[in-house]
Amino acid sequence: MPKHEADxxxxxxxxxxAAAAIAAADxxxxxxxxxxxxxxxxxxxxSGGSIRTYLDQEKAADFFDAVCEGTTERDVIxxxxxxxxxxxxxxxxxxxxxxxxxxxxxxxxxxxxxxxAFPHLPGSDAVGPRVRVKGEGKGGRNLWAVLSRGVEARRIxxxxxxxxTQVLFEKPSGVTGVIAAMGDKxxxxxxxxxxxxxxxxxxxxxxxxxxxxGQNFFSLGHPGNTGDGVRLAAELxxxxxxxxxxxxxxxxxxxxxGFAIRHxxxxxxxxxxxxxxxxxxxxxxxxxxxxxxxxxxxxMKTLRRPRIPSYVIFDENARGCGAVGRTDSGIVSDIYxxxxxxxxxxxxGWIKSAERLAELARQIDIPADTLQATMxxxxxxxxxxxxxxxxxxPATLCPIAxxxxxxxxxxxxxxxxxxxxxxNARAQVLDVRGRPIKRLYSAGELGSLWNRNYPGGGxxxxxxxxxxxxxxxxxxxxxxx
Numbered sequence: 001m002p003k004h005e006a007d008x009x010x011x012x013x014x015x016x017x018a019a020a021a022i023a024a025a026d027x028x029x030x031x032x033x034x035x036x037x038x039x040x041x042x043x044x045x046x047s048g049g050s051i052r053t054y055l056d057q058e059k060a061a062d063f064f065d066a067v068c069e070g071t072t073e074r075d076v077i078x079x080x081x082x083x084x085x086x087x088x089x090x091x092x093x094x095x096x097x098x099x100x101x102x103x104x105x106x107x108x109x110x111x112x113x114x115x116x117a118f119p120h121l122p123g124s125d126a127v128g129p130r131v132r133v134k135g136e137g138k139g140g141r142n143l144w145a146v147l148s149r150g151v152e153a154r155r156i157x158x159x160x161x162x163x164x165t166q167v168l169f170e171k172p173s174g175v176t177g178v179i180a181a182m183g184d185k186x187x188x189x190x191x192x193x194x195x196x197x198x199x200x201x202x203x204x205x206x207x208x209x210x211x212x213x214g215q216n217f218f219s220l221g222h223p224g225n226t227g228d229g230v231r232l233a234a235e236l237x238x239x240x241x242x243x244x245x246x247x248x249x250x251x252x253x254x255x256x257x258g259f260a261i262r263h264x265x266x267x268x269x270x271x272x273x274x275x276x277x278x279x280x281x282x283x284x285x286x287x288x289x290x291x292x293x294x295x296x297x298x299x300m301k302t303l304r305r306p307r308i309p310s311y312v313i314f315d316e317n318a319r320g321c322g323a324v325g326r327t328d329s330g331i332v333s334d335i336y337x338x339x340x341x342x343x344x345x346x347x348x349g350w351i352k353s354a355e356r357l358a359e360l361a362r363q364i365d366i367p368a369d370t371l372q373a374t375m376x377x378x379x380x381x382x383x384x385x386x387x388x389x390x391x392x393x394p395a396t397l398c399p400i401a402x403x404x405x406x407x408x409x410x411x412x413x414x415x416x417x418x419x420x421x422x423x424n425a426r427a428q429v430l431d432v433r434g435r436p437i438k439r440l441y442s443a444g445e446l447g448s449l450w451n452r453n454y455p456g457g458g459x460x461x462x463x464x465x466x467x468x469x470x471x472x473x474x475x476x477x478x479x480x481x
Contacts, residue, residue, distance in 0.1 A: 002187045004159070006032040008474045009178055009191040011164045012199030012229070014042020014222070015140075015460060016444025018147035019467025020196045020474070022094075025154040029475035032189060033156060034180050036163040036224045041144045042200055043221045043416050043445065044463060046330045049140035051087050051098070052461040053128035063123030064455070071242065071451045079425040080449055083465035088131055090464070096146040098131045108322075109265040109396075110249060110288035117287040117455045130457045139329045140460065162187065167195060167232050167440065173480050174438025175236070194439040194474030197429070198467060201417030201445045202227030212243040215296060215308065218251055218260035218413040220330040225417070229446040233421035236440065239432045241447065243419035247454040248292040251413030252325060253309070254350050260413035261332050263312065264288075266322030269398035270314035271378055272410070274306045277361065277370030279378070279389065284396040289454045295412040309409040311364055313375070316402045324351070324408070346406070353404045360405045375400065416459055420447030427470035439477055441470035 008024040010017045013035035024031045033040075054060040061081045065074060088098050118124060135142030151158070162180040168188075170176050177190040202208040203219035205227040210216060219225075234240065251260030272283050281294040295307045314324070325338035325345065338345065345351050354360040357375060361368035379401065381387045385394040421429045421442050428436035429447070443466040445459055 002185060003190065004032055004187065005190040005192065006030045007191070007193040007479065008471065009034065009189050009195045010471075011178060011195065011197050011232070012036070012042065012444070012446075013040035013158055014198065014200060014444060014463070015044030015143065015147060016463035016467040016470075017042070017196070017198035018151050019464045020198055020441075020443055020471035021156050022147070022150045022154060023468040023471030024475040025156055027472050027475035029193060031156045033151070033158040034162045034164055034178065034189065035158055035160050036199065036228070038160050040148060040158065041222070043225065044140050044147070044460060045144040046221050046333070047140035047460055048329060049132050049143040049460060050130035050457040051132065051464070052084055052457045053088065053131060054081060054085050054126060055128045056126035057081050057085060059123040059126030061123070063121055063127060066121040066123065067118060067453045067455050068449065068451045069453065072449045073425070075425045076423075076449055079469070080462060080465055083469060084461040087461060087464050090468070091133060091143075091146060094146050094150045096143075097134045099134055100129045100131050109268065109270070109284045110263075110286060110291060111284065117289065118453065127455075143460070159187070163228065164199070164232065167197075167236060169236055175440045176480060191439070192479040193477040194441055196470045196474055197229045197233060197421065197440070197442045197446055198444045198463075198470070199229040199446060200225035201420065202230060203414045203417055212419060213246060214244070215305065215412070217246070217248060218253055218411050220249070220251060220260050220262055220332070220413050220415055223259070223331060229442070230420050233429055233440070233442070233447075236437055237431045238421035238429050238437060239434070240419060241422040242451050245418035245448070245450060245452045245454070246292055247289040247415040247418070247459065248412050249288045249415060250291050250295070250310075250312075250410040252350065252408055253411050257332065257335070259331055260411060261336070261338070262326040262330060262413065263324065263410050264326040265312070265314065265318065265324055267314070267318040267398065268396035269318040269400050270312055271374070271400065272310050272312055273366065273371060273374055274310050275366055276306055277366040277374055279374055280307060280310070282387070282390040282392045284392055287456060289415060289456050292412055292452070309411045311366065311407045312410050313360070313371075313400065314406050315400045316404055318400070319406055351406050351408045353406050355403045355405070357405055360407050364407050364409070416445045418445060418448040418450045418454070420445070423447050423466070426473050427466050428473070439474070441474050443467040443470040
């Protein structure tokens with residue numbers, strides 16, 4: 001069995017793994033990274049790449065405490081705020097140039113709010129604007145370029161196509177290394193000081209979706225996230241937390257791909273309707289990371305899920321206002337670009353069209369009379385500038401009256417999962433009795449601090465912050481003789 005050795009072994013080469021590797025190397029440790037795929041980047045590369053800033057750290061911690069609803073210890077939250085506040089300066093030290101994200105950069109629906117996603121919670125006004133790394137690419141690609149250059153500059157070796165199959169543990173030393181599969185060979189990597197698990201969540205693990213989330217989702221992110229880290233940590237007795245937590249939006253399931261394409265409307269003239277042709281939410285007032293909530297409804301008499309899928313209904317005016325599919329981020333960005341006028345997707349049959357609402361209802365198999373009644377009620381709300389049923393903002397009550405009419409099915413789609421091995425403020429993985437598993441650390445969305453109420457901009461910020469914490473602390477462990 002081929003062998004490697006380092007002070008700190010990093011499992012997973014995305015944003016958290018890169019930050020951990022850089023921090024450990026800067027602390028004087030010899031580092032090696034193992035990555036399941038032929039290239040790095042993880043969900044960081046496919047993300048929007050936005051990073052949180054704070055106007056008042058103590059009040060921001062109050063806000064995140066409220067967002068997490070008591071599921072995350074206060075010292076973990078305070079540590080996150082303190083360390084993530086350093087992200088812009090740390091990135092600048094790696095040669096990055098950052099800029100404050102313009103408030104209208106993500107204009108569209110569902111919205112991605114530039115400030116706090118829950119403005120009525122205490123401390124929300126202490127959360128500042130997000131920043132992003134400038135560059136030739138978009139979103140997280142620019143951030144990833146900076147991180148990967150930082151790893152390369154420190155000559156940190158990366159073993160690609162090397163999924164880790166086991167974390168090695170010996171008493172009394174603790175974690176001593178990992179075993180990875182490379183082709184038809186097993187590779188043993190000894191860790192003299194510690195192992196950092198930063199190998200993502202379980203977006204592409206359908207059985208875990210049913211077990212932990214209670215329903216299946218499609219995914220928008222990195223296909224390597226199949227729950228490996230959850231299993232590796234559980235084998236060592238790790239406690240698990242936030243397993244029912246996701247950041248999820250609406251996406252399109254199209255026949256050409258095995259993953260979702262993100263839904264985004266550029267004009268407010270649209271509605272969401274369920275399989276019965278009825279509205280079920282304020283379509284323009286829920287943050288785009290929280291669509292798991294309105295889509296999760298179950299009819300407890302029949303156990304039917306009438307909102308999976310649901311449908312977005314719009315007219316010719318909205319069709320001409322821009323692409324209704326967002327393909328500038330996520331895994332799809334490497335493969336497909338949605339047409340700016342949606343005509344290609346109409347010709348493909350992904351978007352259904354009809355001159356009359358009754359015909360459109362027939363094509364998507366929902367009751368025509370209910371859809372027409374729903375549309376009439378909405379048109380009346382537009383005329384009165386008052387959505388009495390769902391409280392939609394008057395500024396977004398735009399008529400849907402110009403044929404042809406269009407429809408496309410929308411499905412709950414995961415941006416990323418949050419659950420995994422529980423960690424403390426030092427990024428140590430904890431066992432079921434709350435004790436650190438010796439020399440085992442974690443970072444990133446694998447065991448994230450966030451619960452189901454995800455505030456946006458938090459995962460990338462956390463990946464960098466807890467990546468550094470994990471890398472530094474692993475590097476400070478006394479070496480195994």
